[in-house]
Amino acid sequence: MKTRITELFGIQHPIIQGGMHFVGFAELAAAVSNAGGLGIITGLTQKTPELLAKEIARCREMTDKPFGVNLTFLPTVTSPDYPGYIKAIIEGGVKAVETAGNNPQKWLPVLKEHGIKVIHKCTSVRHSLKAEAIGCDAVSVDGFECGGHPGEDDVPNFILLPRAAEELKIPFVASGGMADGRSLVAALALGAEGMNMGTRFIATKEAPVHDNVKQAIVAASELDTRLVMRPLRNTERVLRNAAVDVLLAKERELGANLKFEDIIEQVAGVYPKIMLEGTMDAGAWSCGMVAGLIHDVPTCKELIDRIMVEAETIIQQRLAGFAKR
């Protein structure tokens, strides 16, 4: 399948693995890229630029295909060493960067100068248009269904994607709620040129996370996620667990007076405990509603191959069949 996204990133299939904190290590990124998609290392999971450089080198040893790095621009006071991370990306020869969070404008000239393609993650049409205006090459349009930070507008992909298609000139991928061949065909029908998956890629053999995480996703239904931190305008979709119930009770109790410090125990530093140690109630961790569509733990190659076969069958048989009647 050839789309503007496969052309832009030099990949075989229009499938991207979104950056995921404490999931997007070299093992997963390499497995996705080896299967013909675009694997992404999560930059900030590596505590220093030096460690990111090592992770990029490790990934390079596992694949000769293109892969990318996610740079999440956090609204924190003490900023991570972004220039250092960007230097590691450039020197590591990485040609694709997925940016997310705050506006990446400041960093675009240096990335472009080194021939790096930038795909910015956006949860609204207005942010997508801004990304286009500042010179991003593509957008990952993240609907309300998505795991992680869906923004504050709550527009699901059935509306958000065709709205993005109405306005954008640069290509975009559908992100949030994507799991299989049906998702890919629907995304293409709504105007996207591929899809980005987060939660689905956690439940794969190569994802270097504790098996408890994979089993929690397989066991979860589409009813099992919750939105947390809405009062702080930093909404995150997470899998419901004991810590999330405590967090939501605090939100209800404190209302508009809620401060980050009140919920710090449930959200700060919890990812290593969950992803690496499998302590599933340690805190709130991102997970999409798409968990309801995830029933197994395949390899990345099995997953991607099956998506492509299913997508092509839907297009050539089911949809073509309707057109003939």
Ligand SMILES: Cc1cc2nc3c(=O)[nH]c(=O)nc-3n(C[C@H](O)[C@H](O)[C@H](O)COP(=O)(O)O)c2cc1C
């Ligand atoms: C566990 C987890 C961690 C994530 N961490 C990040 C992150 O650090 N930076 C980022 O830009 N997106 C992050 N995301 C969002 C994903 O890249 C992707 O946009 C999202 O998962 C898509 O929705 P889906 O889960 O329905 O596929 C994370 C998602 C999950 C599930």
